[in-house]
Amino acid sequence: MYKLLLRPFFFAFDPEKIHHFTFSLIQFTSKIPGFKALFRSLYVVNDKRLERHLFGLTFKNPVGLAAGFDKNAVLYNELANFGFGFIEIGTVTPKGQSGNPKKRLFRLKADQGIINRMGFNNEGVEAAIAQLKKNKGQLIIGGNIGKNTTTKPEDYTKDYLACFNALHPYVDYFVLNVSCPNVGSHAKLNDKDYLEELIGEVQKANSNFEKQKPILLKIAPDLNNGQLDEIIELVTSTKLDGVIASNTSTDRTGLKASKAQLEAIGNGGLSGQPIKAKSTQVIQYLSEKSNKAFPIIGVGGIHSAKDALEKIEAGADLVQVYTGFIYEGPSLVKAINKALLEH
Numbered sequence: 001m002y003k004l005l006l007r008p009f010f011f012a013f014d015p016e017k018i019h020h021f022t023f024s025l026i027q028f029t030s031k032i033p034g035f036k037a038l039f040r041s042l043y044v045v046n047d048k049r050l051e052r053h054l055f056g057l058t059f060k061n062p063v064g065l066a067a068g069f070d071k072n073a074v075l076y077n078e079l080a081n082f083g084f085g086f087i088e089i090g091t092v093t094p095k096g097q098s099g100n101p102k103k104r105l106f107r108l109k110a111d112q113g114i115i116n117r118m119g120f121n122n123e124g125v126e127a128a129i130a131q132l133k134k135n136k137g138q139l140i141i142g143g144n145i146g147k148n149t150t151t152k153p154e155d156y157t158k159d160y161l162a163c164f165n166a167l168h169p170y171v172d173y174f175v176l177n178v179s180c181p182n183v184g185s186h187a188k189l190n191d192k193d194y195l196e197e198l199i200g201e202v203q204k205a206n207s208n209f210e211k212q213k214p215i216l217l218k219i220a221p222d223l224n225n226g227q228l229d230e231i232i233e234l235v236t237s238t239k240l241d242g243v244i245a246s247n248t249s250t251d252r253t254g255l256k257a258s259k260a261q262l263e264a265i266g267n268g269g270l271s272g273q274p275i276k277a278k279s280t281q282v283i284q285y286l287s288e289k290s291n292k293a294f295p296i297i298g299v300g301g302i303h304s305a306k307d308a309l310e311k312i313e314a315g316a317d318l319v320q321v322y323t324g325f326i327y328e329g330p331s332l333v334k335a336i337n338k339a340l341l342e343h
Contacts, residue, residue, distance in 0.1 A: 014103070026079070040081050047061075052085070063084060063085050063308070064084055065086075066299050067142070068116075068118070069325070071089065080138035083337065085140065086140035087141055089128060091146040092146070093163065094124065094148055095125075095148050096123040097121060097148055104118055111255050113255070114270070114326070117269065142173045142216075143170070143171035144175040147183070177218050182269055214242065215240055216242040216243060217234075217243050217244070218244040221245070221279045231243065232293070235293070242296060245300070246283075247269065248270055250267075252270065271322060272323035274301070276301025281314075283298045286315065298312070298319045298320070299319065305339030308339070312340075321333070321336075
């Protein structure tokens with residue numbers, strides 16, 4: 001029904017406006033008596049064999065929703081009814097910010113992809129906490145954290161620490177988002193020495209809490225093998241809990257979209273089917289080269305159960321969807337979980 005009726009309607013409108021409309025629609029329908037149960041009967045697969053135990057957490061199933069969809073943690077309780085095993089909120093920054101100027105979200109329909117340059121638009125950490133206090137405990141919640149756009153390079157770490165300390169009681173794991181191509185001063189966030197410093201400071205803050213939370217690093221899909229070797233070295237030396245591979249890409253190679261269309265869109269991070277192979281290669285390289293030394297969450301171009309299985313066979317322990325969820329609808333989550341049981 002989604003691809004036949006809803007998607008053509010949604011895709012007739014501006015992507016960002018329809019995103020907000022969809023949120024309102026899900027919130028509204030979830031309040032109608034019986035609809036939550038209906039959604040759960042349609043999309044949730046309950047089976048102990050789907051459980052995954054990673055970094056001290058038990059995931060009901062290995063299919064999550066990537067950061068960027070529920071930035072401000074307003075819909076995670078309702079989204080739990082669509083069969084996810086975990087949801088990552090954010091990217092959250094210390095202060096609320098409007099992000100980059102609109103228009104900043106674009107569909108590449110022929111490629112089944114999306115280009116975005118949102119720029120960490122969110123309402124800030126306190127607004128996220130207010131929403132997370134409503135958590136009904138239905139599934140694992142991850143907190144994806146970043147820096148404010150106006151923050152000076154010498155204060156980047158303060159921003160990450162502000163989010164980490166404030167969110168700590170309310171999320172189950174953390175993701176350091178250092179690989180988004182849509183934020184200013186991106187270069188420093190990819191510097192190995194700075195990353196060591198950042199990870200060290202966040203881990204020190206983590207040790208101040210009675211119960212420590214897992215910390216993961218989200219990396220770009222455009223890294224070469226030498227850079228991936230550095231990531232492996234960094235993760236093992238700092239004893240990080242895991243890696244999310246991968247974020248969006250700045251590469252435009254092999255797209256069906258015309259040069260004119262891409263020029264009209266301009267810069268931004270590419271997600272969806274066009275980055276599927278690239279993110280799978282990154283997962284495979286990290287897994288094999290590190291001898292599976294750390295857990296990997298695989299994300300990028302998962303539009304079918306087959307795509308998800310490819311990520312898992314490449315070495316991913318969990319997977320996340322985002323663009324595939326928009327193109328394929330909530331039945332994608334169920335299809336992946338069913339395929340995992342059959343597999």
